[in-house]
Amino acid sequence: MDAQYDPQQIELKWQKRWEEAHLFDADPDPSRQKYYVLEMLPYPSGDIHMGHVRNYTLGDALARYKWMRGFNVLHPIGWDAFGLPAENAAIKHQRHPSEFTFSFIDRMRGQLKRLGFSYDWQREIATCVPEYYRWNQWFFLRMYERGLAYRKKSRVNWCPQCETVLANEQVVDGCCWRHEDTRVIERELEQWFLRITAYAERLLDDMKELVRWPERVLTMQQNWIGKSEGTFVDFTLEGSGEPIRVFTTRVDTIFGCSALLLAPGHPLVERLIASSPSSQELRADVERIKTSAVEARAEMNLEKQGAFTGFAARNPYSGEKVPVWLANFVLMEYGTGAVMAVPAHDQRDFEFCKQYGLPIPQVIAPSDGESADVTNAAFVEHGTLVNSGPYTGLTSEEAIDQMTREAEAKGFGKGTVQYRIRDWGISRQRYWGTPIPIVYCEKCGAVPVPESDLPVVLPANVKFTGRGASPLAEVAEFVSTQCPKCGGPARRETDTMDTFVDSSWYFYRYTDPKISTAPVNLSAVQYWFPVDQYIGGIEHAILHLIYMRFFTKVMQDIRLVDFREPVARLFPQGMVIKDGAKMSKSKGNVVDPNQMCERYGADTVRLYMLFAAPAERDLDWSDAGIEGPARFLGRFHRLVMSHAGRLKSVNSASGSGSSPLNSAERRLLRKTHQTLQHVTEDLEGRWHFNTDVAMMMELANELGDLEAVVETGGIRPEVHKKSLEYLVLMMSLFTPHLADELWEALGHHEPALRAPWPDYDAALAAEEEIELPVQVNGKLRGRIRVAPEASEEEIRKTAESDEKVAPHVDGKRVVKVIVVPGKLVSIVAK
RNA sequence: GCGAAAGUGGCGGAAUUGGCAGACGCGCCAGACUUAGGAUCUGGUCCCGCAAGGGGUGGGGGUUCGAGUCCCCCCUUUCGCACCA
Numbered sequence A: 001m002d003a004q005y006d007p008q009q010i011e012l013k014w015q016k017r018w019e020e021a022h023l024f025d026a027d028p029d030p031s032r033q034k035y036y037v038l039e040m041l042p043y044p045s046g047d048i049h050m051g052h053v054r055n056y057t058l059g060d061a062l063a064r065y066k067w068m069r070g071f072n073v074l075h076p077i078g079w080d081a082f083g084l085p086a087e088n089a090a091i092k093h094q095r096h097p098s099e100f101t102f103s104f105i106d107r108m109r110g111q112l113k114r115l116g117f118s119y120d121w122q123r124e125i126a127t128c129v130p131e132y133y134r135w136n137q138w139f140f141l142r143m144y145e146r147g148l149a150y151r152k153k154s155r156v157n158w159c160p161q162c163e164t165v166l167a168n169e170q171v172v173d174g175c176c177w178r179h180e181d182t183r184v185i186e187r188e189l190e191q192w193f194l195r196i197t198a199y200a201e202r203l204l205d206d207m208k209e210l211v212r213w214p215e216r217v218l219t220m221q222q223n224w225i226g227k228s229e230g231t232f233v234d235f236t237l238e239g240s241g242e243p244i245r246v247f248t249t250r251v252d253t254i255f256g257c258s259a260l261l262l263a264p265g266h267p268l269v270e271r272l273i274a275s276s277p278s279s280q281e282l283r284a285d286v287e288r289i290k291t292s293a294v295e296a297r298a299e300m301n302l303e304k305q306g307a308f309t310g311f312a313a314r315n316p317y318s319g320e321k322v323p324v325w326l327a328n329f330v331l332m333e334y335g336t337g338a339v340m341a342v343p344a345h346d347q348r349d350f351e352f353c354k355q356y357g358l359p360i361p362q363v364i365a366p367s368d369g370e371s372a373d374v375t376n377a378a379f380v381e382h383g384t385l386v387n388s389g390p391y392t393g394l395t396s397e398e399a400i401d402q403m404t405r406e407a408e409a410k411g412f413g414k415g416t417v418q419y420r421i422r423d424w425g426i427s428r429q430r431y432w433g434t435p436i437p438i439v440y441c442e443k444c445g446a447v448p449v450p451e452s453d454l455p456v457v458l459p460a461n462v463k464f465t466g467r468g469a470s471p472l473a474e475v476a477e478f479v480s481t482q483c484p485k486c487g488g489p490a491r492r493e494t495d496t497m498d499t500f501v502d503s504s505w506y507f508y509r510y511t512d513p514k515i516s517t518a519p520v521n522l523s524a525v526q527y528w529f530p531v532d533q534y535i536g537g538i539e540h541a542i543l544h545l546i547y548m549r550f551f552t553k554v555m556q557d558i559r560l561v562d563f564r565e566p567v568a569r570l571f572p573q574g575m576v577i578k579d580g581a582k583m584s585k586s587k588g589n590v591v592d593p594n595q596m597c598e599r600y601g602a603d604t605v606r607l608y609m610l611f612a613a614p615a616e617r618d619l620d621w622s623d624a625g626i627e628g629p630a631r632f633l634g635r636f637h638r639l640v641m642s643h644a645g646r647l648k649s650v651n652s653a654s655g656s657g658s659s660p661l662n663s664a665e666r667r668l669l670r671k672t673h674q675t676l677q678h679v680t681e682d683l684e685g686r687w688h689f690n691t692d693v694a695m696m697m698e699l700a701n702e703l704g705d706l707e708a709v710v711e712t713g714g715i716r717p718e719v720h721k722k723s724l725e726y727l728v729l730m731m732s733l734f735t736p737h738l739a740d741e742l743w744e745a746l747g748h749h750e751p752a753l754r755a756p757w758p759d760y761d762a763a764l765a766a767e768e769e770i771e772l773p774v775q776v777n778g779k780l781r782g783r784i785r786v787a788p789e790a791s792e793e794e795i796r797k798t799a800e801s802d803e804k805v806a807p808h809v810d811g812k813r814v815v816k817v818i819v820v821p822g823k824l825v826s827i828v829a830k
Numbered sequence B: 001g002c003g004a005a006a007g008u009g010g011c012g013g014a015a016u017u018g019g020c021a022g023a024c025g026c027g028c029c030a031g032a033c034u035u036a037g038g039a040u041c042u043g044g045u046c047c048c049g050c051a052a053g054g055g056g057u058g059g060g061g062g063u064u065c066g067a068g069u070c071c072c073c074c075c076u077u078u079c080g081c082a083c084c085a
Helices: A007-020 A050-068 A084-093 A097-114 A130-145 A196-209 A215-225 A251-256 A268-275 A279-299 A347-355 A396-410 A522-528 A543-557 A593-600 A602-611 A627-647 A663-684 A689-705 A707-711 A717-731 A736-745 A792-801
Strands: A034-039 A072-074 A149-159 A164-166 A185-194 A228-237 A243-248 A259-262 A306-314 A321-327 A338-341 A413-418 A438-441 A445-448 A480-482 A489-492 A533-537 A570-573 A576-578 A619-621 A770-776 A779-786 A814-820 A824-829
Touching: A007 A097, A007 A602, A007 A736, A034 A050, A034 A522, A050 A072, A050 A533, A050 A570, A050 A576, A050 A593, A050 A602, A050 A663, A084 A097, A097 A593, A130 A149, A130 A445, A130 A543, A164 A185, A196 A215, A196 A543, A215 A543, A228 A251, A228 A396, A243 A251, A243 A259, A243 A338, A243 A413, A251 A396, A259 A306, A259 A347, A268 A279, A279 A306, A279 A321, A321 A338, A338 A347, A396 A413, A593 A602, A602 A627, A602 A689, A602 A736, A627 A689, A627 A717, A627 A736, A663 A689, A663 A717, A689 A707, A689 A717, A717 A736, A770 A792, A779 A792, A792 A814, A792 A824
Parallel strands: A034 A072, A034 A533, A259 A321, A533 A570, A576 A619, A770 A824
Antiparallel strands: A149 A164, A149 A185, A228 A243, A228 A306, A228 A413, A259 A338, A306 A321, A438 A445, A438 A489, A480 A489, A770 A779, A814 A824
């Protein structure tokens, strides 16, 4: 009788109709409340993977819900299109990276469309076109003007695989974030940096506004920024009298200092070698410590090593002389590269001094009067100062305060704040990225390209050898240019920008993707921002999500935007894994969304993504598990289609109000409204879509159980239709194609997206009789049925006289009866 | 080592504020139907027990009429940070 569910045919039909109707196009409309749903834009690697499908399915359900709620929704997508894989493919196949990139974009766009996501395709952007990346250059120039982009020679993280520099954020366990088996090495290069450190305080402060961000992301960012307040103290080198500045958060412990430790790369070290009576031995020691430091960091080997320099330094507080050592665990990049070793009150110093037989004097005692043993481990808590000259007897807090002021007064130190975060190195010795808009003139030095000369376009004719420096350096027409200042011969910067620059502001561009006079259109941004909901992988918790916040702050300073934070609410979804491991080609556990689409249809794949796990948790893909949602959609299709012909012309709105409902009708509408309530509340709150799907399955099961009643006329068509319609509307968030097919079959001419989201009716959802469990002495003994409005007394009587309960109470004294309305009855009997 | 999250049937998971543990689905078992399908439908399925009943949410203790949920101790897993002075 009714046709089989044919997802392929249905899905293509509706995708075509949606496109023709421009159903998902967004336009600013001040009279309507806006809602901006953003998902992280994909890198065009060739094929959509399951992680994308999950990310975009979540965003799609939310966008559709907000549309039906009457919001003016912006739901865009684009391509993070610069990057190494395309360039590596170019090297391998000797073709241009843009060929790969654009053909991959075409392919993946097709895949996204096949999945039926509700994007406004008119706003699609790709970051690799000059119309986009010129604005990266523009931002760079604005930052350069403000001293936020600068060049310095520095030690950099170099990935031998990528043959390029990596930002600190891109080094994972001493390896490249893209090549987990490739050790990052250090190199000295002239590099461009963005001064994100200047924004450290605001990046921390403004977290106050991010109340709808998950705590763990904020914590990760906080740790990454790594603010710590402390004191600079200048020791003086014996002999030369040269100051050696250390940073400490515990100046209160300084009377317990038994050595001064230098990082092997400390600038003073060369001078020490020069003036040392045993220069050669000292140089050998420095090299040894340097090597061990590099190794220690790479191998996660935390063994401490040091060497005595033969020099001493004077502690400005105590006047004591302490030996100067080299130590492999002292970082040049943090603080001053020199630390005071206080073994009794710092565990690292303790291990070091113990190993080299240095004294371990205790200068802090616990404030509670207990004694602390510092022979086996350091006592690191705050406490009361002992053996600390004039400061003895102060608490740590008082001492830190007073001693810092003393240093300032006497000029041998000062209070300071240190951050762990480093400036963002953006130079990449690669072709497929945004050229850095700088030229080098022999006379004028580094000169910014004038704004009117932007964009600096990537040359097309390039050889991809995969060897050595940036391919741009080989293109004479690109490199040789004129100095914008003096007109003399100059050469262009041949490095390109880190692609994280591209993704730091792309979501602004969506609000007016074609504007050619500025990076963003102010009025469009004003209307659409902030992003109401951002959805993406947790792996970007510190990289992208901190860079993006940094860019917004710079944009605020140059008056491009007038707010501090771009994203109101962040949802990091869980990963899609298989057999307990991340999907990867090398493990052979990759599930291809295209194949799954061919086999089950997009609606089934999407429903499974939502059903298999709550959105924030990892989802373990199961080939067997997807069968459930697949069968369910077949049943859902049948459930509606077998009645659609008859119900098509029925007016569902006229039904329920006019005449009283019979019990089967009440039962059906109760379940319907309970489901609607659950789904509505969940979309506004927890996002446990798996339970929404489960509820809809229950409603479908209920409809199935009532089929016989429907057939005999026990449920009026208008009531039956209403229930089916609500189910279809709810399903339209998750399986939009099938929902529209069924919505049409039920006699509607507009897609479900155009229908208002129905309000649930709490009265209809309420149970008319509730079942209460009865416990006797904590054990479940029976169940009673009572009206929801029954009094405690009634409930109590019913419970005590229940035939299953009575035997457990007989002959005992009832001590207490607890009636929790709507929940249970608990009888205590002795 | 520090920080965070989590641990529930054979599996994915449910139980939002302390109140019927295991919803929904997979798998499995039994049956129906058949034009033998990538079917579909019906019933069953935490464990022990014929039953009455008993046990059960990583382990141990506690609070409570009542604990998967709260408190203390321990174990395991995952993630993040990892010599940041």
